[in-house]
Amino acid sequence: MSQLLKIAGGLALLNLLLGSRVTGAIYDRIEYDLAGIRRQDVRMDVRDGRVVALVNLRLFLKQMFGITLSVTGVDLAFTQQGSNLGIIRANHRITLPHARATEVPLLLLVPAGNFLDHLQTLLSGGTATALAPINISGSIYLSNGMAVPVRLTMNFLSFA
Numbered sequence: 001m002s003q004l005l006k007i008a009g010g011l012a013l014l015n016l017l018l019g020s021r022v023t024g025a026i027y028d029r030i031e032y033d034l035a036g037i038r039r040q041d042v043r044m045d046v047r048d049g050r051v052v053a054l055v056n057l058r059l060f061l062k063q064m065f066g067i068t069l070s071v072t073g074v075d076l077a078f079t080q081q082g083s084n085l086g087i088i089r090a091n092h093r094i095t096l097p098h099a100r101a102t103e104v105p106l107l108l109l110v111p112a113g114n115f116l117d118h119l120q121t122l123l124s125g126g127t128a129t130a131l132a133p134i135n136i137s138g139s140i141y142l143s144n145g146m147a148v149p150v151r152l153t154m155n156f157l158s159f160a
Helices: 002-027 114-124
Strands: 030-034 042-047 050-063 069-080 083-090 094-096 102-111 129-142 147-158
Touching: 030 147, 050 069, 050 094, 050 129, 069 102, 083 102, 094 102
Parallel strands: none
Antiparallel strands: 030 050, 042 050, 050 102, 069 083, 069 094, 069 129, 129 147
């Protein structure tokens, strides 16, 4: 009986190792990066009687699968020091040619609050200032059925 358990455990470990290698190889074929926020990327608006900031974000994707794929959806959560800033859920249909970086435009709505005050200070220049990093997590969905996990941190620092 103990031999059988050892064999089963060895097979389970082998399956885990092979599975993680295959997953790593798939995700090694996709690169993503978020462009920095510029002053012209942030604007204020009133939605449903509330002041919000509209932040244009530029996500760059590059896939190396050897075929042309498409982004079919984006689901990203933006948090700062544990509090939720906003969520992007978009159904894009953007073509991703093989081995070429492609821009995926995103729009983030952020309710007015301390974050916007600090961001406005950062973007207006003046004295050196910093803002707590923003953690971005979620998934990008591709036309081949893959969900690519996204984990990014956006750091802010501005000097006069």
